[in-house]
Amino acid sequence: MNGTRWFLASVSVVGCIALIWSIDWVVEQFSPEDHPSRVAYTPDEDIAPVDLASIQRGWPSNLDDPGVRNRMMAHLNDTKGTVPRPTASAAGPAKAETPPDLGTLLANATAAEGEGKARACVSCHDFTSGGPDRIGPNLWNVVGRDIGGKQGFSYSGAMNAQPGGWTYEYLFEYLASPARSMPGTKMTFAGLRRPEDRAAVIKYLATLGANPPPFPQPQPPAEDVADAEVAQ
Ligand code: HEC
Known part of the structure; x- marks a missing residue:
């Protein structure tokens, strides 16, 4: 093969490649490949x-x-490009469960159940009339007693500084979480989380004394209050 033939052969190979490329380019214009x-x-x-x-x-x-x-x-x-769907809170808060009032809780609780729950207290408290103080003061007759009022017991500054007496309402609040209700109290007891348990213990405490104050009246459920207002 002489030089001219080599030249022609190379031209036709390059030409073929260029032709294939251009056909590919034309096809691509009509049906674009998916972009990854x-x-x-x-x-x-x-x-x-x-x-x-x-x-x-x-x-x-x-x-x-x-x-x-x-x-x-x-x-x-x-x-993409859409506004967020309204959530439950944007549509209006879910109807809050109103917890039962103390009067209702006390009416539904029994002292016997409360005595069982009060086992959580006996490591620190004696419940008998004339019984000793332990880590905590004797709790005979505690309902209605002055807060920090047991003679001879050395209370914390926080308890001494608290005015008033032990009402059912304040016991209910204190026993939920003594440290939160009365910062600085010496009563290192986590608290009774369930309102029903606190009501039962308080009902039991009310049996430890001659003259417990009267229990708060149970409140009618919220719907009845609304109905009563409409009826007036
Ligand atoms: C770890 C020991 C401990 C436990 C458990 C405990 N207490 Fe106390 N409690 C104390 C101490 C100590 C005080 C005195 C607090 C102060 O001076 O701040 C106290 C004070 C009290 C008082 C105030 C009494 C007064 O004379 O003013 C009441 C009411 C009381 N406790 C109820 C309870 C009940 C009910 C329970 C069980 C559910 C309980 N405690 C469990 C240690 C305890």
């Missing part, structure tokens, strides 16, 4: 909405879990 960063499908309307809260709880380590990242991407793509 574009989503290949849009989620159907009936796909369950992504539970963002559950994803956020495990944030960010769960982004490596299979599917989580994709669900996030789908969600972001889905909600």
